[in-house]
Amino acid sequence: MSPTEKAVTMDDQATDGALLAAVADGSTTALELLYRRHASWLTVRLTRRCADPAIVDEVLQDTFVAVWKGAGRYAGDGEAAAWLWGIAIRRLVDAFRKRPPAAYPIDDHVGDLQLMESAEDRVLLGVEHGDLAGALGRLSPELRAVVQATVLDGLTTREAARLLGVPAGTVKTRMMRARRALRKELA
Amino acid sequence: MTTTEWHLSADLAQGYASGEVSSVLAASVEQHLIRCTACRALLAPSVDRARLDRVWDEVIEHVETPRSTMLERALRGLGVAEGTARLVAATPSLRGAWSLGVVVVLTLAVLTAHADGHGIALFLALAPVLPVIGVAYAFGPATEPTHEIASATPYSALHLLAVRTAVVVASTLVPVAVAAPFLPGNAWLSVAWLLPALALTTGTLALATRLAPHLAGTGLAAAWLAMVVPGLAPSHDPLLAAELPMQLFSLAALAVSAGVLLAQRHDLSELFRRTA
Numbered sequence: 534m535s536p537t538e539k540a541v542t543m544d545d546q547a548t549d550g551a552l553l554a555a556v557a558d559g560s561t562t563a564l565e566l567l568y569r570r571h572a573s574w575l576t577v578r579l580t581r582r583c584a585d586p587a588i589v590d591e592v593l594q595d596t597f598v599a600v601w602k603g604a605g606r607y608a609g610d611g612e613a614a615a616w617l618w619g620i621a622i623r624r625l626v627d628a629f630r631k632r633p634p635a636a637y638p639i640d641d642h643v644g645d646l647q648l649m650e651s652a653e654d655r656v657l658l659g660v661e662h663g664d665l666a667g668a669l670g671r672l673s674p675e676l677r678a679v680v681q682a683t684v685l686d687g688l689t690t691r692e693a694a695r696l697l698g699v700p701a702g703t704v705k706t707r708m709m710r711a712r713r714a715l716r717k718e719l720a
Numbered sequence: 721m722t723t724t725e726w727h728l729s730a731d732l733a734q735g736y737a738s739g740e741v742s743s744v745l746a747a748s749v750e751q752h753l754i755r756c757t758a759c760r761a762l763l764a765p766s767v768d769r770a771r772l773d774r775v776w777d778e779v780i781e782h783v784e785t786p787r788s789t790m791l792e793r794a795l796r797g798l799g800v801a802e803g804t805a806r807l808v809a810a811t812p813s814l815r816g817a818w819s820l821g822v823v824v825v826l827t828l829a830v831l832t833a834h835a836d837g838h839g840i841a842l843f844l845a846l847a848p849v850l851p852v853i854g855v856a857y858a859f860g861p862a863t864e865p866t867h868e869i870a871s872a873t874p875y876s877a878l879h880l881l882a883v884r885t886a887v888v889v890a891s892t893l894v895p896v897a898v899a900a901p902f903l904p905g906n907a908w909l910s911v912a913w914l915l916p917a918l919a920l921t922t923g924t925l926a927l928a929t930r931l932a933p934h935l936a937g938t939g940l941a942a943a944w945l946a947m948v949v950p951g952l953a954p955s956h957d958p959l960l961a962a963e964l965p966m967q968l969f970s971l972a973a974l975a976v977s978a979g980v981l982l983a984q985r986h987d988l989s990e991l992f993r994r995t996a
Binding site: 564565568570572573574577581590593598615670674681 | 739744751764776780782
């Protein structure tokens with residue numbers, strides 16, 4: 534990092550990367566700016582995975598304490614938001630390890646299917662053609678939850694198992710069934 | 721990956737935040753949010769500002785608390801409850817000054833033992849007392865900056881005593897055990913201190929169920945010294961503390977103290993379960 538980059542003023546204009554570098558240097562001002570910028574959407578996204586606001590608050594707190602301790606590990610490439618979410622979702626898994634998950638909300642509306650799918654989602658799911666959004670929407674809620682946890686949240690099988698409160702073997706079989714269902718439908 | 725000019729409408733942001741949109745649509749919202757600062761900002765009104773302030777206060781409190789010591793982190797890693805770990809780590813006898821004191825006393829005792837045939841008595845008298853003084857020192861209000869925290873934690877003094885005693889004794893026995901083999905003479909001498917040491921610390925624990933811990937510790941240490949100090953006199957047997965009568969006496973004292981503790985085991989196990 535060059536000296537000019539380090540001298541970035543700590544205000545609302547600073548990039549997430551610059552703020553994280555300042556946090557790594559021990560700036561609580563930068564940590565607060567980062568918190569003000571990211572706490573709301575992280576809270577909303579966590580709330581979709583955990584119905585208990587007390588757990589969500591605790592996870593949000595743990596996340597930013599972890600950011601404080603580990604800001605130096607942010608590689609500087611890639612979205613800082615993705616890095617933050619990676620920490621938050623794992624803190625949530627940890628919170629569920631301490632106590633059984635209250636609920637991993639799965640809704641059954643399949644009406645509005647406007648999935649903005651990305652190429653990497655397709656690769657991860659092993660499907661390349663067809664109406665992915667529609668096919669995902671027609672998966673059973675259990676299968677969809679597994680796809681969401683592993684593909685979209687990027688969790689390992691074991692982490693997904695903790696999040697969903699089912700054995701790891703079940704996550705594997707559900708993921709296999711989900712893949713098979715998607716391929717069959719999109720073939 | 722800049723695939724689209726797709727952005728969240730105010731309705732969609734609202735629907736996503738309130739959990740009304742389907743999980744499939746939510747998934748695409750989430751993929752988009754990672755890359756789009758403007759759309760992330762749309763969610764800000766959905767979360768109560770006061771709630772976020774509360775969480776922030778917790779964050780900053782954690783961040784500004786002095787980093788925990790290595791000992792505290794090690795204890796936490798072993799599954800010790802956070803409060804217990806902090807209190808153990810804050811035990812005065814575990815600070816550098818105390819450890820240094822133990823090392824200096826032991827070194828002097830070993831050197832004295834080499835210089836003079838009688839010096840061995842000094843080592844045998846002091847070694848068993850060190851862990852006990854450590855325990856007493858760990859609890860005296862005068863030497864205890866965390867005394868108020870200790871009094872305010874939901875642990876009984878007895879539980880705290882048990883935890884701290886275990887740690888203090890372990891941390892004092894190690895330097896003593898390291899020093900012992902450097903003693904001149906019979907190999908037996910290098911372990912002769914162990915039984916009195918165990919008897920004295922167990923005795924302190926047992927007495928502490930009735931007495932203030934630092935009184936119990938100092939009292940027992942004084943009693944022990946009164947018994948073995950005659951060994952320091954040139955006309956007496958320097959190995960008094962290592963002789964059979966003193967060892968048997970220590971064994972008996974250990975048995976009695978252990979018996980008292982066993983009689984209290986219900987209380988003790990209750991106390992441990994509560995913090996497990």
